[in-house]
Amino acid sequence: MSDxxxxxxxxxxxxxxGTAIVIDVRGPAPDEQIVARAxxxxxxxFRGVDQRFSTYREDSEVSRFNxxxxxxxxxxxxxxxxxxxxxxxxxxxxxxxxxxxHRSDNAVDxxxxxxxxxxxxxxxxxxxxxVHNYTINAAGDVLIRGEPEPGVLWRIGIQNxxxxxxxxxxxxxxxxxxxTSGTYERGEHVIVPRTxxxxxxxxSTTVVGPxxxxxxxxxxxxxxxxxxxVDWVARELDGYEALAVTxxxxxxxxxxxxxxxxxx
Numbered sequence: 001m002s003d004x005x006x007x008x009x010x011x012x013x014x015x016x017x018g019t020a021i022v023i024d025v026r027g028p029a030p031d032e033q034i035v036a037r038a039x040x041x042x043x044x045x046f047r048g049v050d051q052r053f054s055t056y057r058e059d060s061e062v063s064r065f066n067x068x069x070x071x072x073x074x075x076x077x078x079x080x081x082x083x084x085x086x087x088x089x090x091x092x093x094x095x096x097x098x099x100x101x102h103r104s105d106n107a108v109d110x111x112x113x114x115x116x117x118x119x120x121x122x123x124x125x126x127x128x129x130x131v132h133n134y135t136i137n138a139a140g141d142v143l144i145r146g147e148p149e150p151g152v153l154w155r156i157g158i159q160n161x162x163x164x165x166x167x168x169x170x171x172x173x174x175x176x177x178x179x180t181s182g183t184y185e186r187g188e189h190v191i192v193p194r195t196x197x198x199x200x201x202x203x204s205t206t207v208v209g210p211x212x213x214x215x216x217x218x219x220x221x222x223x224x225x226x227x228x229x230v231d232w233v234a235r236e237l238d239g240y241e242a243l244a245v246t247x248x249x250x251x252x253x254x255x256x257x258x259x260x261x262x263x264x
Contacts, residue, residue: 007149008032012039016046017115018056019139023122026148030130038129042122042136049118052078055109066107082117085213086110092236093221096229116179116216119143123212141179143212155262161203161245168204168245170262177212181205181223182245199226202244207233208260209240218242227252 008027013020023042025035054060061079064070075083086108089097099108119136123143126134133146135154144154153174157167161182171178182204205223207215222229222242233242234254241257253261 010035010039012043014043014046016043017050017054017118017138019115020137021046021139022135022137023126024135024137025126025131026133026146028133028150034129035131038126038131041129042125045122045125046118049114049121052076053082053110053114053118055111062108062110066105082110082114083108085117085217086113089113089214089217089221093218093224093232096224097217097221112181112220113213113217115139116141116177116212116214119212120177141212141216143177144173145175147174158206158243159204162249169206169243169251171208171260172262173208173260175210176208176260177210177215178206178208179212179215179219180207181216181219199224201226201247202229203247203249204245205229206243206257207237207240208242208257209237215240230254 009025010032011022011024013022015021021043023039025039050057052061055062057063061070061076065075065079086097086099097112099110099112100106115138119138119141120143122136123145133148135145136143140159142156144156148154153172156171156178158169158171158178158180160166160168183198202223205219207219207222209215218233218237218240222233225232227244227246230242230244230252233240241254241260243251243253243257246252
């Protein structure tokens with residue numbers, strides 16, 4: 001049995017759901033074999049999410065649903081729950097989060113919510129195994145829990161939209177969800193429903209808060225709104241803060257986000 005007080009770190013990377021997913025576990029931690037099994041289960045969870053929700057897989061449940069092969073009354077409980085949350089987000093964002101916005105055939109693409117939701121599912125797996133100090137990073141959507149070492153906060157960089165090698169900002173926190181929507185990860189994948197075009201005036205929007213499911217969703221909606229998405233987060237979303245990198249390379253943020261940033 002390993003000494004629970006000894007320094008501990010285990011990092012694992014896999015490419016799933018079309019993106020890089022990294023789990024970084026720190027000590028104090030349970031036995032290394034427990035951590036390894038929990039990581040196995042977490043990545044198996046991600047593979048299951050990809051199988052069910054990927055719009056790039058012809059055999060996924062979402063793809064089959066979009067082709068009319070599965071009626072709405074026969075979809076899985078997971079898909080039903082995700083679609084309900086997406087509708088909740090559409091109403092709360094006045095239509096700026098819309099999983100049907102790209103399509104003319106009424107097909108759905110819940111990817112803007114599913115990535116954060118899947119990370120939270122993996123987090124529950126780790127927590128049930130007794131793992132409490134870790135990060136899960138799915139292409140810049142990050143869930144942090146506990147501390148990297150006793151008395152130390154996690155530091156998470158927010159990528160510069162124009163230079164992948166540099167950061168637009170550095171956040172320092174524990175127990176936080178961080179999600180970014182922008183043009184640099186998947187190209188111009190966010191379309192403003194009212195115009196049918198990508199948002200103007202903003203290169204990326206980051207939202208932080210307690211839930212990665214909702215931080216991911218609200219980041220997509222706020223990015224679609226452009227720079228005014230920051231004001232929307234501040235006005236409408238209790239417990240969430242936002243940072244936008246504008247097209248002219250300035251930072252616009254809520255007051256609470258400023259308190260999380262590492263200065264200097």
